[in-house]
Amino acid sequence: MVFYEQKRQYLDRKVTKVQKTEVFLDEIYPLKERTMPKISTEYTKRYYSIGEVAALFEVNASAIRFWEKEFSELSPKKNARGVRMYTPEDIEKLRRVYHLVKERGFTLKGARQKWRDNPSDVANQEEVVRRLMKVKDELLAFKQTLD
Numbered sequence: 001m002v003f004y005e006q007k008r009q010y011l012d013r014k015v016t017k018v019q020k021t022e023v024f025l026d027e028i029y030p031l032k033e034r035t036m037p038k039i040s041t042e043y044t045k046r047y048y049s050i051g052e053v054a055a056l057f058e059v060n061a062s063a064i065r066f067w068e069k070e071f072s073e074l075s076p077k078k079n080a081r082g083v084r085m086y087t088p089e090d091i092e093k094l095r096r097v098y099h100l101v102k103e104r105g106f107t108l109k110g111a112r113q114k115w116r117d118n119p120s121d122v123a124n125q126e127e128v129v130r131r132l133m134k135v136k137d138e139l140l141a142f143k144q145t146l147d
Contacts, residue, residue, distance in 0.1 A: 047077070047085040056091070057098050067097050070108050071115065099126040 054061040065084075068074045074093055076084045086094070100111035114121075 043088040050084045
């Protein structure tokens with residue numbers, strides 16, 4: 001709201017000869033609801049490339065490489081050419097980081113501290129959120145069949 005108020009004051013100063021009309025900034029800058037990616041928990045391969053993992057989480061490969069630097073727990077295997085190969089266990093660790101940073105909005109420093117203070121709590125919360133999202137999807141699908 002503060003941003004909207006500041007933007008409105010700025011717009012009021014810019015308008016001089018034009019007749020002022022009441023325009024809500026939500027109409028100009030609509031707020032889009034961000035949908036979180038549905039990350040599969042069923043893995044069919046033993047190793048995944050960084051591109052496949054990035055596509056799974058809908059982030060850039062550079063973000064995943066950056067998270068590896070920030071979280072010492074993330075250390076995928078590298079082949080002879082230095083290409084990162086992620087195991088399903090590595091993807092689960094990335095899922096927890098993704099949950100803290102993208103879904104819960106932690107800063108990297110806060111996410112690192114939360115992970116180190118109580119890693120089992122992070123895993124449990126992420127699992128609960130994942131299960132609740134699955135139940136929500138099932139209920140929405142059931143609702144559509146009733147309509």
